[in-house]
Amino acid sequence: MPHLPDIQTRLTPGMGFDAALDAALGLVGDAGFTAVIYDYTPVPRTHDGVLITPNILEARRVPADMMQLWRSGFYQLDPVQDAALATAAPFVWSGLGRQSRVMETVLCRRHDPVLGYMRDMRFSCGVTVPIHHPGGDLATFTAICIDPDTDFSERAGALAPLVGVIGQSFHEIARAGFSGETRRSRHMRLSPREAQCLSLCAEGLTAKEIARKLDRSVPTVTLHLNSAGRKLGAKNRFQAVARAAHYRLLDAAL
Structure with missing residues (x-):
């Protein structure tokens, strides 16, 4: 079983993503796990609560x-992803x-296809x-045992803190190499001008005031605002601003 000095030696700043994920697999492998999965998303859910497929989703030995x-x-x-958002x-x-208790709180019939796959593939724990x-970003690091010894699932709880250290250490290395594109949600996109007009709208400016500030005509600003609202499925500008903020589309718009 790896110790903290092993983790610090084998997961070091400046490693590439693939090399770091391979090293993380080796570390959890020393503890008895057989596979790893890592994902990262800047916005975990849509405005109506559906999980968003992450920008990064990588695995080893699955x-x-x-x-x-x-x-x-x-x-x-x-x-597992629903539980990760709850704890x-x-x-x-x-x-x-x-x-575990956190899993019991989220499980429902909607999860049956994934649970069936886990059973079929012998994802024991x-x-x-x-x-x-x-800012709301979520990453998860998962160590999996496929067909482990009968007593391994009982030991997995005791190993959770160790996996936590390995996962956090890997994530810090991976995150250091994220591009600006990786840190932006890919689920919803606005043009730079649409985002800029919505950001000014969020500050309380009217279309006329935005037009004056950007040196554009009022019809042009209105066109951008309406286009942004359609993309966001918003009923009005207030809802468009709220949804754009949810997807963090206003963060760097000004």
Whole structure:
């Protein structure tokens, strides 16, 4: 089982993403796990509560079809991701047996396809580390045991803090290399001018005042505001501003 000095030696700042994920797999492998998954999203859910497929979704030693399934819709049905949004502590889950308390609070029939896949693939247990950022970003690092020894699931809870340290250490290395594009939500996009007009609207400016500030005509500003509202599915400008803020489209607009 790895110790803190091992983690610090094998996961070091400046490593590339792939090398760091391989090192993280080796560390959790020393503790008895067989696979890892990592994902990162700047905005975890849509404005109406649906999980957004993350900007980064990478794995090591999972079944060959798993990442394709998750990118094509299984991610939205994954109870582990729902649980990760409900807690900040590493937690244990199982595809075959007893669930931890946080998993029990989120499980419903909607998750049946993913639970069925876990059973079929013999995902006996896993430990997921939720990593929440103040701006709302979410990353998860998951160590999985596929067909472990019969007593491993009982030990997984005791290993959760260790997986937490490995997951956090890996994430800090990975996050240091994120581009600006990676840190922006890909679920919803506005043009720079649409975002700028909505940002000024959020400050309380009228279309006439925005037009004066940007040296554009009022009809042009109105066109941008209406276009942004349609993209966001908003009924009015107040809702458009709220939804744009949810997707963090106003953060760098001005």
